Amino acid sequence: MPHALFTPLTLPNGSQLPNRIGKAAMEENLAAPGQQPGATLIELYRRWAQGGSGLLLTGNVMIDGRAMTGPGGVVLEQGSALEAFRAWAQAGQSGGGQIWMQLNHPGRQTYASLGGLRWAPSAVALDLGKHSKLFAAPTPMTHFDIAELVQRFASSAQLAEQAGFNGVQIHAAHGYLLSQFLSPLSNQRDDDYGGSLANRARVLIEVVRAVRAAVSPGFAVAVKLNSADFQRGGFTADDAREVVELLNQENIDLLELSGGSYESPAMQGRTADGRTLAREAYFLEFAAELAKVARMPLMTTGGVRRLPIAEQVIDSGVAVVGMATALAVEPDLPKRWQAGEARIGELPAVSWGDKTLAAVATMALVRRQLRRLGAGKASKPEASPVLSLLLDRLRLSRLTKRYQQYLAQR
Numbered sequence: 001m002p003h004a005l006f007t008p009l010t011l012p013n014g015s016q017l018p019n020r021i022g023k024a025a026m027e028e029n030l031a032a033p034g035q036q037p038g039a040t041l042i043e044l045y046r047r048w049a050q051g052g053s054g055l056l057l058t059g060n061v062m063i064d065g066r067a068m069t070g071p072g073g074v075v076l077e078q079g080s081a082l083e084a085f086r087a088w089a090q091a092g093q094s095g096g097g098q099i100w101m102q103l104n105h106p107g108r109q110t111y112a113s114l115g116g117l118r119w120a121p122s123a124v125a126l127d128l129g130k131h132s133k134l135f136a137a138p139t140p141m142t143h144f145d146i147a148e149l150v151q152r153f154a155s156s157a158q159l160a161e162q163a164g165f166n167g168v169q170i171h172a173a174h175g176y177l178l179s180q181f182l183s184p185l186s187n188q189r190d191d192d193y194g195g196s197l198a199n200r201a202r203v204l205i206e207v208v209r210a211v212r213a214a215v216s217p218g219f220a221v222a223v224k225l226n227s228a229d230f231q232r233g234g235f236t237a238d239d240a241r242e243v244v245e246l247l248n249q250e251n252i253d254l255l256e257l258s259g260g261s262y263e264s265p266a267m268q269g270r271t272a273d274g275r276t277l278a279r280e281a282y283f284l285e286f287a288a289e290l291a292k293v294a295r296m297p298l299m300t301t302g303g304v305r306r307l308p309i310a311e312q313v314i315d316s317g318v319a320v321v322g323m324a325t326a327l328a329v330e331p332d333l334p335k336r337w338q339a340g341e342a343r344i345g346e347l348p349a350v351s352w353g354d355k356t357l358a359a360v361a362t363m364a365l366v367r368r369q370l371r372r373l374g375a376g377k378a379s380k381p382e383a384s385p386v387l388s389l390l391l392d393r394l395r396l397s398r399l400t401k402r403y404q405q406y407l408a409q410r
């Protein structure tokens, strides 16, 4: 008998995932001119689809071209041409699984060099020690801005459905805008959107409802949430449980649990508050606890590289196991596992003293694998982190210039 990992999952919307392995979102930074999906990006998703993951979550797609997590990001908003998005959706479905678009607004986690909007719940800048200046001071959002934000999530979701995606995932984790609202450290508002947890979660709930109302019942609506921020005074595991209870009242098809932010990169296995995470499947303990209260299927992502761990996640009552890095190294890991190969999808760890720089180098090393896969090559996980970081910086500075032209022409 196959392990439950390789059995289908029926979602609340009635659709099925062919198995329980989800390729978690990875910002690819592979947009073509005009911040549109390009040929390399589409080829990358074809490879992942052929690799056997039951669900592909795209890297975060921006709901507003004026606010980017990176200069090579894809933007989907009113007026975007949909042809390339259609090709992207088809590539993602070519292996028989589903593809969902992750929708995001960076809020204060946007590089100063990019320009554009710096919305945030409150005027609290990122604290990254000596790297803090990379990020601009944010502007607190007005009620008018909040209404625009909600409307933008809804219209991007509607466009994703028109382009043929099977669903969207609302990014409310990792310290981006919706996650900034949830955390009392970054949300110091004294109106209806700040203070109590119900108030801090208000914008997320408004976004979920607006998105659900804008799409068909068979279209999946998912949320990515932190199981905690792992920062003193931040969003706690108890807060996460309360948000799950609020989301229980809504119509959600999957809730992915992760953790951390730029200030506390728990999604990479490192925390700012000194809490230790499991060495593999970082958030499994939290997810298994939350599975007791959650009415929707759960997914958890972080640190999974080996088949027994993926099976353990599913055996703990979590519906989908998410993997990012492992699938950047071995896009066909699900197929190989199913065929009985005991492969692991591990990148060498970048263990530098400067934690921020190590995190950036790890991301650069992973993104290099994505570019290789999208160009039809094999991954090269043993590549030098220093060289990968340099190449990434050069590429990002070129893309930043291109993005600034795009921004000026809007």
Ligand SMILES: Cc1cc2nc3c(=O)[nH]c(=O)nc-3n(C[C@H](O)[C@H](O)[C@H](O)COP(=O)(O)O)c2cc1C
Binding pocket: 024, 025, 026, 027, 028, 058, 059, 060, 102, 171, 173, 174, 224, 258, 267, 268, 301, 302, 303, 304, 322, 323, 324, 325, 326, 362, 363, 364, 366, 367
């Ligand atoms: C290059 C890279 C880009 C990422 N971009 C995103 C993103 O756009 N959205 C998101 O929710 N998580 C993003 N993540 C985090 C992953 O989804 C995941 O939570 C994290 O890498 C931990 O999983 P892993 O140990 O399987 O890699 C990214 C991770 C990497 C390495």
